Amino acid sequence: MIKFSTFFPLIGICVLLVNCTSTKVAAYDQYSYERAVDLRTKILVIMDKATEPYENHKEEANNLLIEIREMAQYERNKANNETSSRMWEMFEDESKSFIGGFIHRWNDRGQFSPLFVEEAKLQVLEAMNLLIQFELKKDTQTKNNLQTLILGSQ
Amino acid sequence: MIKKPIDITEGLNEVKTVLFQIFGKEYVNFKEETKKDIETFMRASKNKLERWTTLLSKKQITLDEYEWLVKSQKELFVFNELEKAGVSKMRIRQLRKNTIKAVLDIGKSLVKKNI
Numbered sequence: 001m002i003k004f005s006t007f008f009p010l011i012g013i014c015v016l017l018v019n020c021t022s023t024k025v026a027a028y029d030q031y032s033y034e035r036a037v038d039l040r041t042k043i044l045v046i047m048d049k050a051t052e053p054y055e056n057h058k059e060e061a062n063n064l065l066i067e068i069r070e071m072a073q074y075e076r077n078k079a080n081n082e083t084s085s086r087m088w089e090m091f092e093d094e095s096k097s098f099i100g101g102f103i104h105r106w107n108d109r110g111q112f113s114p115l116f117v118e119e120a121k122l123q124v125l126e127a128m129n130l131l132i133q134f135e136l137k138k139d140t141q142t143k144n145n146l147q148t149l150i151l152g153s154q
Numbered sequence: 155m156i157k158k159p160i161d162i163t164e165g166l167n168e169v170k171t172v173l174f175q176i177f178g179k180e181y182v183n184f185k186e187e188t189k190k191d192i193e194t195f196m197r198a199s200k201n202k203l204e205r206w207t208t209l210l211s212k213k214q215i216t217l218d219e220y221e222w223l224v225k226s227q228k229e230l231f232v233f234n235e236l237e238k239a240g241v242s243k244m245r246i247r248q249l250r251k252n253t254i255k256a257v258l259d260i261g262k263s264l265v266k267k268n269i
Contacts, residue, residue, distance in 0.1 A: 025244050083240030087233060097226030105222065115209055116219040119202075123226040130237050137241055 026081035028139035035071055036135060040128045042067070043099050047121050050102070050112045061103050068092045068099065087131045099124055195231045202227060 046064050049057045072088035075081055090096050094104035102120055106112065112120070203224070210220045 025240060083236050083243075086236055090229065090233065097222050097229050101222070101226075109218070113215055113219065116215045116223070119206065119209075119215070119223055120219075120226070123223065123230060127230055127233050130233055134237050134240055137244065 024080035025138060026078045026084070028135065029078070032071075032075065032084070033132065033135045033139075035074075036128070036132045039064075039067060039071065040125070040132065043124060043128065044121055047099075047102065047117055047124065050106050050117050050120075051114045053111050054106045054109075058107075061106070065092070065100065065103060084131070084134060087127075087134070091127065091131070097123070098127055191231075191235065195234075199227050199231075 042064055046057065046061055049060070054061070068088070069092055072085070072092045075085045075088045078085070091098045092100040094100045102124065206215070206220055206223050209215045210217065215223075
C-alpha cells in the first residue's frame with residue numbers, strides 16, 4: 001500500500017513540473033487571430049501590386065509595414081509567447097524572404113515580374129497560414145485548460 | 155548557340171548539403187531529427203524548386219527573384235520548425251497537467267480510504 005509520506009513529494013514534483021515556465025504557451029487570443037486574418041488579406045492585395053512601380057504604392061506599402069510592426073510588438077509583449085512572437089519578427093524582418101523582405105526588395109528593384117509575384121505570394125501565404133493555425137491550436141489548449149479547471153472543481 | 159540545360163537534381167543536392175550545414179550547426183543535439191526534417195523539407199520543396207528553376211531557365215524570373223524564392227523556402231522550413239516546437243510545448247504541458255491530475259486523484263482516493 002502507498003504511504004502518505006511517499007506520496008506527498010510526488011505531488012510536489014508534479015506541481016513544479018506544471019508550473020515550469022519553459023513549457024508555458026500564451027492562451028488563445030481572438031484579437032491576434034482576427035488581426036492575422038485581416039493582415040493576410042492586406043498582404044496579398046499589396047503583393048499583387050508589386051508588378052507596378054513601388055513609387056505608385058509607397059504609402060500603402062509603408063502603412064502595411066507599420067501594421068505588421070505593431071502586431072509583432074503586440075505579440076512580443078505577451079508572456080510565454082515566444083513562438084508567435086518569433087514568427088511575427090521573421091515576418092516583418094526586411095532581411096528575410098517574407099513580407100518585410102518583399103517590400104524592402106520591391107523598393108530597391110522598383111517592380112517585379114508577374115510570375116515572381118505569384119510564386120512569392122504562395123510562399124508568404126504559407127507562412128501566414130502557419131502563423132494563424134498556430135494561434136488556433138492555442139484555442140484547443142485553452143479549451144483543454146478550461147475543461148480541466150471546470151471538471152477539477154466539480 | 156546550344157544552352158546547357160539546368161541540372162535540377164544536382165541543384166537539389168546542393169541545397170540539401172547547404173541545409174545540413176546550416177541546421178546541423180543550429181541543432182547539434184538533434185542530428186537525427188534534423189536529418190529527417192531536412193528530408194521532409196526536400197520532398198516538400200522539390201516541386202517548387204523544379205518549378206522555379208524552370209522559370210529561371212526560361213528567363214521568366216530573374217536570378218535575383220529566384221534567390222529570393224529559394225531563401226523563402228528555407229525560411230519557411232524554420233517557420234515550420236517553430237510551429238512544431240510550439241505545438242510540442244503545448245502537448246508536453248497538457249501531458250504534465252494530466253499527470254498531476256492522475257496523481258491527485260490517487261491521492262484523494264488514498265485519503266478517503268484512510269479517513
